[in-house]
Amino acid sequence: MSHHDEFSVHKEKIFTPAFFALLSLTLVGFYFIAVRFIYGIGAVANLSDGYPWGLWIVYDVATGTALACGGYAMAIIIYIMNNWHYHPLIRSAMLTSLFGYGLAGFSVMVDLGRYWNSYNFFIMDRWQTNSVMFEVALCVMLYNIVLAIEVSPAILERLVHSDRERFAKAKRFARWIYPKLDKVLIFFVVLGITLPSMHQSSLGSMLIIAGTKLSPIWHTWLLPLLFLINCIYIGYSMVIFEATLSSMAFKRPQETEQIAGLSKVIPWLTALWLGVRFIDLYTRGYLGEAFSGSFLSWMFIAEVTFICLGAHILMWPKFRTSPRMTFLAALMLALGGAWYRFNVYLIGYNPGDQWTYFPALPEFMITVGLISFEILGYVVLVKLFPFMPKVHDSSASSH
């Protein structure tokens, strides 16, 4: 599965103004992370006993991993639905996923109160397998490793095809391991489809135990199914989002054909999701409540509206080939999908009137810093290693 002719290094300057802007934000974030570890979580966050989970868990982990589901969604369409037309997009999608999930893992380490005890996850005696979070944690850890392995061919390829004498030992190792990895990679790719199916649905299951603290507009035993479908259409939307942005930022042609194809699939997924959502609300008797005009009902309408609007745009063939319209649609779908997750984890969650939550500035800057770090890592790596799809004259598309 050597793809030397399919991917290329984006040979541009690394130290751009954008690089330094992102680096500054990253450093600010890391400063506040240091404050968190020296002075405690209360010193940087507005979390409370009523709201023990805030921006870090709700965005970085629960929503961020969905936004990082591009690799998962693309792996399904390429390797399972047998559509190799999309293969040029796989590496950049996997890299985005690696950084997104890495961000989630890093955020968890910042959020954990007694982080020094986290080795307990590796002691079988301590495994409490009834806990949904247990499964999510192990699954995400494993998936991070799988993503690193899936990204490694791009890293290795530069070493393998290098003519220079530097890093001879590393290059020898790379040349030895690359063909071996090539043979077994498919088994890791399949694991990389199995694992997110598990933990993305379980991210939904996690809030079942919250019971009456979660509004009935969102609380349902179908949460795992809704979260699973949700992460797949968010995944495709993020591939469109990231591919469009990369083409613009790196002044490369748009992958119009692939994006049009993905755009065709998304409305089916959102239709399925909306169907499950509405039928569930109806059978549980809360459809009226969802449209009652209360604050929470408006949050529900927001999540559904953005998803519907985004999907609606993609139902028109003319729009599916327009970079502007597909980008807009992807943005709306990601926003609506993310809003849904925010509703389940935070907005629809009511522990009692004596508690309120809104992120504190340091708390917010930590998230911003980690996201900047994620983008920074992506931008630097695509300039060092062959992640981007190679620009072939025959497939160059006109705007």
Add this chain to the structure above:
Amino acid sequence: MKKTRREFLRTAGLVSALTLIGSETALASEGVVANPNAVGMLYDSTLCVGCKACVTSCKRVNDMDAAPAPFDNDRIWDAPSDLDWRTRNIIKLHKEEDGTFAYVKRQCMHCVKPACVSACPVAAMQHDERGIVVYDKNICIGCRYCQVACPFTIPKFEWPEALPKIVKCDLCKHTNLKQKGLPACCETCPTQAVIFGKRTDLLTEAKRRINLHPEKYENAVYGEKEIGGTNVLYLAPANIEFEDLGLPTLPEESFAAASEKVQHTIYKGFIAPVALYGFLALVALKNKNRLKDNHQADKHEEKEGE
């Protein structure tokens, strides 16, 4: 592509059927299991005079910090307004519009099916053979899922600490209960508003009191059935709702049991994930080989064309 879709659907159907069968037979009863040895407390609000001796003795026995009032920077006086990381047990006052009032004692409810125990990924929250829910800070990773899971929002977190832990009532398991046979609050209470005993006995006693003086009590024992039942039971004065005392209205269904049921249905025996992996691997390998064959065929054609 057509052939693959048909095969895909056929294999999908087979795997789904197998998984369903597998999970059906493996479904354990995660339901609420009554423990005949369970101990707990009975709090009778009609007997409580709001002296808060229980709050003081709890702090003394468990060596806890004072929770100062906003004006007391010197922290001379312990004046908690609610449970937090310094206060495991508290008395609150509820006033009605017509001047009637009632006190309520709040602490861990030691649920029959504790959500915190179900939620904790590393079993830092456990319930023992007597149904006492205890926390072990040596295992806890501080993820705070127990706080999300508890319908009473009982586990409190040491937010101002760099090395924080979770704090909650543990029925004095390692302290007063061990040394003197009952929790400090029950030992101290001058009016016996809160008493310790086996849950079955306490429930009988609670109902006896309601039957003896029906005009004095709300005709219900809070904690008898809520979310599967709690080991700490409550009696309220007549005409005062439990909800007004801050005890949330909860269904009999245990959400912890529901969560476990969903999780077990999907993952029992790890059958479904392995089946999914196996199925996906078969499809992916077939697709990959077909791609390789197509590539070789193309190369062959190119060669022949030359």
